Amino acid sequence: MKRNIEDYGLDLHCNMILEEYREQSHVFAKIRDVVLDSLRKAIDERGLFITAVEGRVKAEESLVGKLELKGYKYAALSDITDIVGTRVVTFYTDDVDKVAVIAENLFEIDWQNSVDKRKMHELDSFGYMSLHYICRIPKSLYYDPDNPRINEYRFEVQLRTTLQHMWAVMHHDIGYKSGVEVPKEHLRNLNRLAGVLELADDEFSRLRTSINDYRRRVKELVSNGNFSEVSLNGDTFRSYLNLRPFDNLNRRIAAINQAEIHETTLMPYLAVFKYLHFETLADIDNLIKTESDDAFQLAVYQIGDTDIDIIASNVAVLNLCVVYMLRKGAGIEELTELFESLNGPSDYNRIRASRIIEKSSKLSFSKK
Amino acid sequence: MFVKIDNEGDKYDVAVSGRIDTTNADQFQKDIAPLMECGKCDIVMDCTELEYTSSQGLRMFLMLQKSVNQRGGTLELRNMRPQVKEVFDITGFSSIIRIV
Numbered sequence: 467m468k469r470n471i472e473d474y475g476l477d478l479h480c481n482m483i484l485e486e487y488r489e490q491s492h493v494f495a496k497i498r499d500v501v502l503d504s505l506r507k508a509i510d511e512r513g514l515f516i517t518a519v520e521g522r523v524k525a526e527e528s529l530v531g532k533l534e535l536k537g538y539k540y541a542a543l544s545d546i547t548d549i550v551g552t553r554v555v556t557f558y559t560d561d562v563d564k565v566a567v568i569a570e571n572l573f574e575i576d577w578q579n580s581v582d583k584r585k586m587h588e589l590d591s592f593g594y595m596s597l598h599y600i601c602r603i604p605k606s607l608y609y610d611p612d613n614p615r616i617n618e619y620r621f622e623v624q625l626r627t628t629l630q631h632m633w634a635v636m637h638h639d640i641g642y643k644s645g646v647e648v649p650k651e652h653l654r655n656l657n658r659l660a661g662v663l664e665l666a667d668d669e670f671s672r673l674r675t676s677i678n679d680y681r682r683r684v685k686e687l688v689s690n691g692n693f694s695e696v697s698l699n700g701d702t703f704r705s706y707l708n709l710r711p712f713d714n715l716n717r718r719i720a721a722i723n724q725a726e727i728h729e730t731t732l733m734p735y736l737a738v739f740k741y742l743h744f745e746t747l748a749d750i751d752n753l754i755k756t757e758s759d760d761a762f763q764l765a766v767y768q769i770g771d772t773d774i775d776i777i778a779s780n781v782a783v784l785n786l787c788v789v790y791m792l793r794k795g796a797g798i799e800e801l802t803e804l805f806e807s808l809n810g811p812s813d814y815n816r817i818r819a820s821r822i823i824e825k826s827s828k829l830s831f832s833k834k
Numbered sequence: 835m836f837v838k839i840d841n842e843g844d845k846y847d848v849a850v851s852g853r854i855d856t857t858n859a860d861q862f863q864k865d866i867a868p869l870m871e872c873g874k875c876d877i878v879m880d881c882t883e884l885e886y887t888s889s890q891g892l893r894m895f896l897m898l899q900k901s902v903n904q905r906g907g908t909l910e911l912r913n914m915r916p917q918v919k920e921v922f923d924i925t926g927f928s929s930i931i932r933i934v
Contacts, residue, residue: 725889728896730930768924776889778926808929817916818923 474530480537487529487543493615494523497550500608501573501601501621505554508568514561517628521552543619547579547600550621555631559671562625566597569623573601576620594634595664596626629663681705693747703736706747715758715782719765725775735783737807742790753786757793761785763829784808792826837865844875844907851883854891862894869898875907882913887921899931910934 468488471481487494498521506519524532532546540546554565569575579600600620610616626634637656640648680701687696688705696702712732720727744750764785769777791800801819809815835852846869854862869877877898887895895911902909911933914922922928 728930730926734929765924772921772924774889774892774921774925776892776925778930780929781924781926784926784929805928810932810934812934814914814919814928814933818919818928821920 476530476533476537480533483533483537483540483543483546484526484529487526487549490543490615490619491523493613493619494550496610496613496616497603497619497621498523498552500603500616501550501552501623504572504607505552505565505568505623508572509554509565512564512568514564515557516561516565517555517557517631519552519554521550524549524551547576547620548622549619551624552621553624553626553631556625556627557670558674559627559667560674562597562627565625566599569599569601569625572607573599573623574604576600576602579620594637595630595660596624596634599623599625627667629667633660633663688747693751696747698736698739698744698746698749700733700736702747703739704733706750707732711751711754712779712782712786715754715761715786716777716779718758718762719769719781719785720777722766722770723773723775725769725777728776728778730778730780732780732783734808735780735787738787738804741804741807742787753790757786757789758782760789760793760829764789764826767825767829788822788826792823798823835862837862839865839868841872841875844873846872846875846877848877848879849883850879850881851885853886854884854894855886855888856890859888859890859894862891863897866894866898870901872905872907874905875902877902877907877909879909879911880913881911881915881918884915884918887918889925892921892925892927895931896927908932 471484471488474481474484476484502519502521509516509519529546529549533540543549554569556562556565576599580598582597583594600622602620603617605617608616633656636659640652640656684696684702685705687693688702688709693706696706716727719725739750744753761782762785765781787804788801791804796804798816798819801822802816805815805818806812835850835854835858837851838849840847848866848869850862869875899909909932911931914933919928919933922931922933
């Protein structure tokens with residue numbers, strides 16, 4: 467049940483503002499929805515990794531509180547720019563600027579009233595960090611002839627990182643909400659934390675940039691074939707697999723029975739190569755160069771007298787690993803471990819290991 | 835080749851027997867069709883009586899595995915005879931389909 471506007475005890479001028487707020491509530495709800503939808507869509511298209519896109523229409527009680535405090539400042543409801551407030555929270559500081567560009571492209575920015583609070587601190591002060599844009603929805607983005615005020619009312623977009631957001635929420639909770647004046651020493655501690663979080667934000671961004679640089683460098687080294695300079699890990703192995711290094715051997719094996727090759731992930735073999743103490747991509751490359759013929763021989767021995775006409779794309783790398791291990795003197799235990807790491811624990815693994823040992827003893831490579 | 839399916843809720847117990855080869859692969863596909871439409875279900879396929887599977891059979895298992903994965907369910911093949919398991923091993927399918 468809505469209260470009578472007069473019951474709030476505001477002056478006539480503020481009552482008129484509140485009345486307009488009630489009349490236009492559907493317009494504000496629409497503004498919020500259009501802004502959130504547009505931001506979400508654009509952020510998604512840019513592929514930005516963000517924490518939240520959220521928004522609200524100011525609650526009536528909150529507006530009344532604002533009017534009580536400084537209603538004299540507003541000539542009309544349209545002077546209050548945060549009736550619709552939206553917020554984008556990013557993980558990284560650099561992404562705040564990227565989302566800012568998105569907002570600039572989407573909305574009409576009221577530059578005079580927008581403020582970058584990140585740049586307002588003195589050299590020796592820390593505190594609230596956020597970018598606030600005051601905007602309007604341009605007709606090119608959304609227009610409803612029955613509700614032209616959608617393009618007239620301004621709204622706020624706050625942009626900040628997760629850590630900035632955390633600080634702002636805590637500051638609000640500790641500093642304002644309680645209604646009790648907080649001793650200066652506590653506020654000082656809160657501001658010291660803002661400095662720490664600012665440092666952490668910068669470090670996260672620096673870390674991301676360094677990791678991205680590293681990945682780019684690895685890709686370059688891999689595509690140039692400088693495998694000995696690239697240590698083996700998840701990123702480098704994935705880049706290496708993009709070169710499809712096992713395709714030739716797979717095609718040779720498939721040709722035995724004119725089989726089709728079913729693509730499957732080879733990432734589980736990273737653990738196998740680690741188990742085999744391979745340190746760089748060059749170790750895998752050498753394995754392919756030196757053991758492909760014997761791995762092919764093992765495959766011929768296994769599928770040559772069958773009518774199998776489908777193989778998975780892991781057959782080449784599996785046979786290479788088996789040949790390598792056998793040549794290094796592996797026995798049933800080691801091969802069982804290999805199969806367990808690939809297929810999970812099962813009694814079959816030992817049976818399979820014994821069978822391979824038995825079969826391979828007849829092949830030439832095991833006699834070398 | 836014979837397929838028997840028992841189910842309770844989203845659990846499916848399947849028993850496959852005989853040989854799956856080019857002559858009956860289509861029938862096998864029809865027999866396991868309910869497993870392709872069971873939503874997010876957990877399928878345990880007992881292969882104790884499965885004597886042989888050809889490449890066509892492998893394709894069916896693969897198709898079933900893919901379909902189950904897409905729906906967030908699970909497929910587990912159990913009690914496979916050594917000669918059938920060998921077919922899965924030498925084709926690399928043992929690492930794709932869960933066999934216990």
